[in-house]
Amino acid sequence: MAKFRKKRGGGQQAINTASLPDIVFMLLFFFMVSTTMKEVALKIQLKQPEATELTKLEKKTLVTYIYVGVPQRQYQSTFGTEPRLQLNDQFATVDDIRSYIVQERESMRESDRAKMTVSIKADFDTPMGIITDVKQALREAQALKISYSARKVNQVPM
């Protein structure tokens, strides 16, 4: 007379998780492809300035970076607290820019050399003096395409 029979089994059905690794691997490959490791370890304090009218630097291989800012705390005993340049992984002076540009240009493909862009990544509080010196050095080195690296904001601080 058991009209309403109890369902057999009782426990919940286990979800098939066999495809979970596939999903995770898919995500993994996406990040592996899109990832770019940080090229250099920053030795200066860098808080980028803000701007609205920015253009993206598309090809990473065409871009050379010059960092400008006050040395980080652990380097301040040796390099002082005045803004300094960083090229690749070391501190440098304005005179080093020329050989650095030449060296970077050499490592590019011949067809790309005319499109070389120098991205100046400077701290927002740097006085213009050192940046002007950098610009003059770049002019001397015939690296005329430059980009002032900045963070995109909707409203520039007035």
Place this chain on the structure above:
Amino acid sequence: MGKRDIQEVNAGSMADIAFLLLIFFLVTTTMDTDSGLSRMLPPPVPDTEETPPPIKERNVFEVLINAQNKLLVEKKPMDLSQLREAAKEFIENPMDDPSLPEKEEIEVPYFGVVPVSKGVISLQNDRGTQYQMYLSVQNELAAAYNELRDELAMRKFGKKFSELEDDKQEAIRDIYPQRISEAEPKNIGGK
């Protein structure tokens, strides 16, 4: 006999391994592409070259920034928030004001013969100017040009400048060429 079941490899921990790798790449990834204000530097000037012919006063929009980050635009102090409008008025010169730049008739595809301003923006900064201030001024000037180009693109093609085809962009660029010249820096404010 002989027909034994092949032992299945336990794939349960596969997900764990994949997750571990995934988290590693998630942490180390930096997706941001570098962006910035693009500028062309003038080529180095040889010492022997004679000085270029002077530009008429009305064709120059003079912007000075001092070491205290204060602006002097056309010999008058100005706030950064007004710079964009002032620059737009200078470039466009809608009323043909004799104190604002002259215009030159040139032939441009899609537009025919149009008057193009001969104005040049001259930017000069002190060695003590803060980088953020300098970049904000550059940004405002770039914004002035971009807004004018956008307005023209809207009027003529009904689209934003950035959405136009390359040759149309080129035509608009011919009408509003970005002429920002930077003088050699001075050192007045000390530092």
